[in-house]
Amino acid sequence: MKFEYFIGSRYLKSRQKTGFISFITVLSIAGVTVGVMALVIVIAVMTGAESYFKTKILGVEPHVVLHHHEGSIPEYASVIDRLESSGLTESVMPYAETQVMLRSGSGMSGAVLRGLDPEAGGSHIIGLSRKELKEKLSPGQSRDSNTETPPLVLGKNLARRLGAETGDVIYLISSRGMVTPAGHMPSMKRFVVKGIFESGFYEYDASLAYTRLEATQGLLRIGDAVTGIGIRVDDIYRADRIAEKIQENLGFPYWTMDWMEMNRNFFSALKLEKTVMFIILTLIILVAAFNIASTLIMMVMSKTRDIAILKAMGATDRSIRKIFVFNGLVIGTIGTVLGTVLGLTGCFLLQHYQFVQLPGDVYYFTTLPVEVRWTDVAIIVSAALGICLGATLYPAAKASRINPVEALRHG
Numbered sequence: 001m002k003f004e005y006f007i008g009s010r011y012l013k014s015r016q017k018t019g020f021i022s023f024i025t026v027l028s029i030a031g032v033t034v035g036v037m038a039l040v041i042v043i044a045v046m047t048g049a050e051s052y053f054k055t056k057i058l059g060v061e062p063h064v065v066l067h068h069h070e071g072s073i074p075e076y077a078s079v080i081d082r083l084e085s086s087g088l089t090e091s092v093m094p095y096a097e098t099q100v101m102l103r104s105g106s107g108m109s110g111a112v113l114r115g116l117d118p119e120a121g122g123s124h125i126i127g128l129s130r131k132e133l134k135e136k137l138s139p140g141q142s143r144d145s146n147t148e149t150p151p152l153v154l155g156k157n158l159a160r161r162l163g164a165e166t167g168d169v170i171y172l173i174s175s176r177g178m179v180t181p182a183g184h185m186p187s188m189k190r191f192v193v194k195g196i197f198e199s200g201f202y203e204y205d206a207s208l209a210y211t212r213l214e215a216t217q218g219l220l221r222i223g224d225a226v227t228g229i230g231i232r233v234d235d236i237y238r239a240d241r242i243a244e245k246i247q248e249n250l251g252f253p254y255w256t257m258d259w260m261e262m263n264r265n266f267f268s269a270l271k272l273e274k275t276v277m278f279i280i281l282t283l284i285i286l287v288a289a290f291n292i293a294s295t296l297i298m299m300v301m302s303k304t305r306d307i308a309i310l311k312a313m314g315a316t317d318r319s320i321r322k323i324f325v326f327n328g329l330v331i332g333t334i335g336t337v338l339g340t341v342l343g344l345t346g347c348f349l350l351q352h353y354q355f356v357q358l359p360g361d362v363y364y365f366t367t368l369p370v371e372v373r374w375t376d377v378a379i380i381v382s383a384a385l386g387i388c389l390g391a392t393l394y395p396a397a398k399a400s401r402i403n404p405v406e407a408l409r410h411g
Contacts, residue, residue, distance in 0.1 A: 110207075
């Protein structure tokens with residue numbers, strides 16, 4: 001062991017009766033530990049929330065949406081063939097979408113009606129297999145009628161708002177009605193609730209309703225056309241590049257939009273919040289670094305005579321700097337390691353025991369979502385060690401500039 005490290009380790013253990021410097025050292029380690037632990041847990045929760053929202057959104061929305069500048073795609077079957085033969089897509093599903101008003105016996109609510117073809121490849125309804133989708137979107141009968149009625153699948157919160165259950169009749173009111181001598185009259189049509197789905201995302205569960213494609217086409221009066229084609233791809237993080245290729249292949253008047261572009265504001269806000277939380281919690285480590293600096297300064301003041309003797313024996317300024325940089329890094333490393341271990345332990349407990357319960361009507365999730373990314377942990381550890389190293393530079397430089405003659409004369 002080099003003598004710098006040996007002397008540095010001795011200086012960490014105060015030999016004074018009061019043990020004052022050792023106590024401040026413990027406080028410095030505790031400060032770094034708390035800061036790193038808080039950073040690991042909070043960043044893991046923020047990352048988990050981002051992944052949670054991404055999973056829920058992509059469980060309902062396609063990765064890429066293809067639209068037509070005129071509003072509807074008339075010959076969508078040929079477009080689907082071109083998409084499937086391009087090798088860029090995993091599955092393709094045509095749909096027709098419009099805004100409607102739903103009225104039940106006990107309530108009324110606006111909704112987004114999305115018409116799907118259960119025979120097409122790929123379902124965009126979370127929690128429903130293709131077999132279940134075919135079953136729920138098959139024409140059904142209401143409780144009070146034997147006539148065949150178009151099916152309707154409601155989001156959980158939308159059904160709750162309407163007071164609707166499976167088998168109930170829902171009246172769908174569309175603005176695309178007809179012009180009569182009394183003026184424009186909205187059209188009204190009976191639907192039967194065949195199922196209720198839950199995506200886990202409040203906005204979708206409170207606003208989405210699904211039915212068969214032909215029923216929505218009839219409401220929109222667009223014939224055998226669709227308003228969009230939903231596309232799923234193998235790699236969701238390449239969706240933007242795949243969307244550009246699809247648009248280039250099909251050309252005008254088609255245009256595409258990927259899931260990142262559709263939810264840009266939402267994910268940008270999450271990213272900004274994660275960055276701000278990282279900066280704020282890093283200040284805790286910065287405060288602990290001030291403690292490290294003050295500990296080393298007091299150590300230099302109490303060890304002035306020792307430093308002078310070392311210099312008189314031939315120790316260089318660089319060796320003196322090494323002693324105190326080593327002390328500061330030991331404090332920072334111990335605090336960082338303890339904070340990382342405690343932070344990962346806290347993440348493990350939150351993942352497996354979920355003892356933090358949140359009200360579902362206020363938050364998007366009922367338990368804290370936690371996802372540990374080792375890149376985030378590495379950044380936190382590097383930032384903590386970097387701050388601790390920076391805190392050692394001034395005290396180490398101050399110690400190296402001590403004049404041994406003056407120190408021994410006044411010591």
